[in-house]
Amino acid sequence: MSTTYLGMPALPVFGQGNLNATEPFPSAAKRELGNSQLRANLGHATHTIRDKRLRVVGELPDWEDLRSAGSATKQSVMARLPELLEQFEQNFTARGGVIHWARDAAEANEIVRDLIREQGADEVVKVKSMATQEIGLNEYLEEQGIAAFETDLAELIVQLDHDKPSHILVPAIHKNRTQVRDIFLREMPGVDPDLTDNPAKLAEAARAHLRRKFLSAKVAISGANFAIADAGTLAVVESEGNGRMCLTLPETLITVMGVEKLLPSWQDLEVFMQLLPRSSTGERMNPYTSLWTGVTEGDGPQNVHLVLLDNGRSAALADEMGRSALHCIRCSACMNVCPVYERTGGHAYGSTYPGPIGAILSPLMTGITSEENNSLPYASSLCGACYDACPVKINIPEILVHLRAEDVDSKRGKKKLPSQMDLMMKGASWAFSSGKHLGLLEKGLPLGRIAAGRRKKITKLPGLVGGWTQSRDIPAPPAASFRDWWAKEHGDPAAGSAPTDSTNTTTNTGERA
Amino acid sequence: MRIALFATCIVDAMYPRTARATVAILERLGHEVVFPAGQACCGQMHVNSGYLPEAVPVVRNHVEAFESQDYDVAVAPSGSCVASVKHQHAMVARSCGDAALEVRANAVGAKTYELSELLTDVLGVTNAAEQLGSWFPHNVTYHPSCHGMRLLRLGDRQLNLLQSVGGITVQPLPQADQCCGFGGTFSMKNADVSTAMLEDKTASILATGAELCSGGDASCLLHIGGGLSREGSSVTTLHLADILASTRENPVSVTGDVLVSGKASR
Numbered sequence: 001m002s003t004t005y006l007g008m009p010a011l012p013v014f015g016q017g018n019l020n021a022t023e024p025f026p027s028a029a030k031r032e033l034g035n036s037q038l039r040a041n042l043g044h045a046t047h048t049i050r051d052k053r054l055r056v057v058g059e060l061p062d063w064e065d066l067r068s069a070g071s072a073t074k075q076s077v078m079a080r081l082p083e084l085l086e087q088f089e090q091n092f093t094a095r096g097g098v099i100h101w102a103r104d105a106a107e108a109n110e111i112v113r114d115l116i117r118e119q120g121a122d123e124v125v126k127v128k129s130m131a132t133q134e135i136g137l138n139e140y141l142e143e144q145g146i147a148a149f150e151t152d153l154a155e156l157i158v159q160l161d162h163d164k165p166s167h168i169l170v171p172a173i174h175k176n177r178t179q180v181r182d183i184f185l186r187e188m189p190g191v192d193p194d195l196t197d198n199p200a201k202l203a204e205a206a207r208a209h210l211r212r213k214f215l216s217a218k219v220a221i222s223g224a225n226f227a228i229a230d231a232g233t234l235a236v237v238e239s240e241g242n243g244r245m246c247l248t249l250p251e252t253l254i255t256v257m258g259v260e261k262l263l264p265s266w267q268d269l270e271v272f273m274q275l276l277p278r279s280s281t282g283e284r285m286n287p288y289t290s291l292w293t294g295v296t297e298g299d300g301p302q303n304v305h306l307v308l309l310d311n312g313r314s315a316a317l318a319d320e321m322g323r324s325a326l327h328c329i330r331c332s333a334c335m336n337v338c339p340v341y342e343r344t345g346g347h348a349y350g351s352t353y354p355g356p357i358g359a360i361l362s363p364l365m366t367g368i369t370s371e372e373n374n375s376l377p378y379a380s381s382l383c384g385a386c387y388d389a390c391p392v393k394i395n396i397p398e399i400l401v402h403l404r405a406e407d408v409d410s411k412r413g414k415k416k417l418p419s420q421m422d423l424m425m426k427g428a429s430w431a432f433s434s435g436k437h438l439g440l441l442e443k444g445l446p447l448g449r450i451a452a453g454r455r456k457k458i459t460k461l462p463g464l465v466g467g468w469t470q471s472r473d474i475p476a477p478p479a480a481s482f483r484d485w486w487a488k489e490h491g492d493p494a495a496g497s498a499p500t501d502s503t504n505t506t507t508n509t510g511e512r513a
Numbered sequence: 514m515r516i517a518l519f520a521t522c523i524v525d526a527m528y529p530r531t532a533r534a535t536v537a538i539l540e541r542l543g544h545e546v547v548f549p550a551g552q553a554c555c556g557q558m559h560v561n562s563g564y565l566p567e568a569v570p571v572v573r574n575h576v577e578a579f580e581s582q583d584y585d586v587a588v589a590p591s592g593s594c595v596a597s598v599k600h601q602h603a604m605v606a607r608s609c610g611d612a613a614l615e616v617r618a619n620a621v622g623a624k625t626y627e628l629s630e631l632l633t634d635v636l637g638v639t640n641a642a643e644q645l646g647s648w649f650p651h652n653v654t655y656h657p658s659c660h661g662m663r664l665l666r667l668g669d670r671q672l673n674l675l676q677s678v679g680g681i682t683v684q685p686l687p688q689a690d691q692c693c694g695f696g697g698t699f700s701m702k703n704a705d706v707s708t709a710m711l712e713d714k715t716a717s718i719l720a721t722g723a724e725l726c727s728g729g730d731a732s733c734l735l736h737i738g739g740g741l742s743r744e745g746s747s748v749t750t751l752h753l754a755d756i757l758a759s760t761r762e763n764p765v766s767v768t769g770d771v772l773v774s775g776k777a778s779r
Binding site: 030039339436480481482 | 548556563573574698702703705735
């Protein structure tokens, strides 16, 4: 008798769906930068949310402790994820819910489609959800003849405009209210033709449009912000109340949630309910928090399903340096403070997850070589504003640098010719690995002075460094380096300078002349 | 105190006056300055661009250079380079599996200070005019560089020193905490976004009406100054060390030249 060892399934399983930049970030960014309306809308919106966040965070004397607690909780969840998932499954199932496990986007989409078809429905209402955007659920359902209606106001705007969200919390952040009014007039059936761009009027138009859908839909689809393992409870945190309607009115509720959303216990929710609203909308508390545990007879949905989604999360978890990206609670504070996001907007990132967190999460979930995702970790000046703002202390700059190294390493030995960057880094590695090497190169500084000419500046350089001179001059270099000056002054380069009388403030500056 | 100067590659090659100013300030306070000759660069350009194996010899060189000499503390006129020495060097050593280098890098990092940090926390300078004789009768603004602000948590140390210079007027910079867009190779790889950030920074600087923008990182100042120059502005950038070194007897001009008897020279 012979046996065939089938082995463990190949790991990691990378994510699919809307997780990819399909165009290199620099060129996508360049296009978006050209849209002055977009930049004005985004600049205004991000600065408003930024200031609100700073105000409410400043109110809490224990904010830093809360961040540390959130970070520690998430770290412990990741360390024992399989155990907590099974605990959650047990508790959720015991209360009448049904769990489905989806390895990737395609599996999750099929599970949801089958559940909708079981109910004989061809329309569903949706609570705003990043997970369903990540897997491209709306597009998939449309192909399958099922219409999905977004009920979050901003998601509705984006959906009516056949556009893509550009922010994870404020999907229509790139639109101003006049643009929203125009979209409603063009796309919303039965809308008042005299609609103005007054925000209250716009909300009222959306409310009237959605109310019909809430009352007729048999199936609702949601994501979840948190899942509490020891209780089997799911949570959705929202502002508009549309979520509450979706979660309570239809007979069937299907939730799609990434496996990393777990919290061990109810007690942990206390920390996150302080962190999330303040970090995301800059509010002390969000207007609506819905919690549900399985099925309650005669009250709310009677068919309650949860699709637990991996879609590359295991791959991210397997990356020791990158796994803390899974701590993300989707607050969007990082994109609101990011100087790159502020100027390019979310579409430049391609993926469902834009901004600093997207620049690490997307390549971690898909693998660095997927489509153009290797351009995302470079979409940062490493200013560190995102790390400071993150309520669960994800060290985004450090992970960006880690992924850049992964990108560079993934290409080593595979290129016929080294890139300009490769050559520059090789050369600089030689120059900077010895004081003698650098000193030798610095003997060439006078050549730079010649190149700078009478205007004493260099205004145009070729190739990669031409990116610099595109918008910045380089001053004429000095006649000699500091190193040379020191050697001349002190002879023996290792010798120390003589301390001078501290009251004598002129001697040494005089020498500088 | 015996203080080892880490000039940093950019100051060594492009702004030697800033390293000389740093030496002058420390000597004025009665300290001895040494310059470990083997030094070159902190290597953060390599690390931040993803070239870790190429960063290893750079980090090793830095550690060896600063181990080779006897001193109490090391100082660099740069928040970014000090942050790299303190936060990145051990990681680079780990990436190549050199545990001994990691320990040595941590030891060097622990003794390394950014200039304003050394002046304020170790040398007790609270009033530059009184303790250093600093005199700079100009209208300036100040950009706090990201790595000093967020990685070293320098807080107001640089600004406080600047404000205590004799004769100076310091204009607050709107949106001061916003990155200037430099980001090392980011300025080349994502030149368009970097430029958009730079344009907002230079606009904020020009809005203050200051003659120059000061700061604690020569790299950011090279970037901002390069942008101002391209825009045709006469507003310049000047490192904090140059301003602190400026005195009534040997004033420094807004372009960083040391003026002797009213004559500019380098």
